Amino acid sequence: MEEKRLSSEILNAFGVSGVPILLPGGEGTCYRINDVVFKPAKTDLEASWIAEINNNLTCDKFRVPKPIPAKNGAWVFDGWTANGFLSGEHRPGHYTQIIELSMVFHQSLVNTPKPDWFDNREDVFALADKMAWGEIPIPDFDITNGPLKKIFGLLHINRLPNQLVHGDWSPGQILFHDTLPPAVLDMTPYFRPENYPIADMLVSSIVDKNTDPSILDLGIPIADFDQLALRALIFRICTYVGFQIHPENTHDWTPVITKYLNTIDIVIRKIIQQKYGNL
Secondary structure, eight states: OOOOOOOHHHHHHTTOOSOOEEOSSTTSOOEEETTEEEEEOSOHHHHHHHHHHHHHOOOTTOBOOOBOOOTTSOSOBTTEEEEEOOOOBOOSOOHHHHHHHHHHHHHTTTTOOOOTTGGGOOSHHHHHHHHHTTSSOOOOOHHHHHHHHHHHTTOOOOOSOEEEEETTOSGGGEEBOSSSOOEEOOOOEEEEETTHHHHHHHHHHHHHSOOOGGGGGGGTTSTTHHHHHHHHHHHHHHHHHHHHHOTTOOSOOHHHHHHHHHHHHHHHHHHHHHHHOOO
């Protein structure tokens, strides 16, 4: 895919001048000029929708990036968005605080309607999300067929209400500040149960951060946490399988897939222990 270039024309469209500084983290595609952050839009439609949500979102418990309109009034110009810079720092861990923040943040989104175009998305993440919730078949991939069948055998029909959620909820998306509320970055939208992002964060931390599986105990108070955690496992496995089988893929994702497969029994044992104690 062709890299989007931050040109002087784009800067002028947003009324900004200066030398762009590449920001660390993320996908390495965001730039800062003074107090403005430029980020390429995934799609103009989705980026404009998220900008409108953030523009209207107000709460004294958290901050979100406030969009800056281009001179023509649009939130997106030539594939780029502009947002006000948010100060703060990433603090690894702090899962208890981030879980509490998730509950507050997602309560503020509970009445956001799903747009008509939302279910038409067909990128790897969107397809993996639909697979995790049984809306489309999982990919036929030899090393994951058996393990995924095992997980699906433990699922029941979801009865939790869906709403707009931040599907990439993690410490890396939160900026803490000593005197300001925490900031929530890079909304990755899905419509799933309110606490699903918490389950996904905890499961992912075991694989990506080598966190002790006891971190799953933080999910004990959450309704149907076992089901949310299993769905998160399916989502992550199907995402990396999607990367692996993508026609344009040039990277071997099987080591990551294997790490998630090796986590399945750990997660299953832990959630069974939570529900039934040590058998």
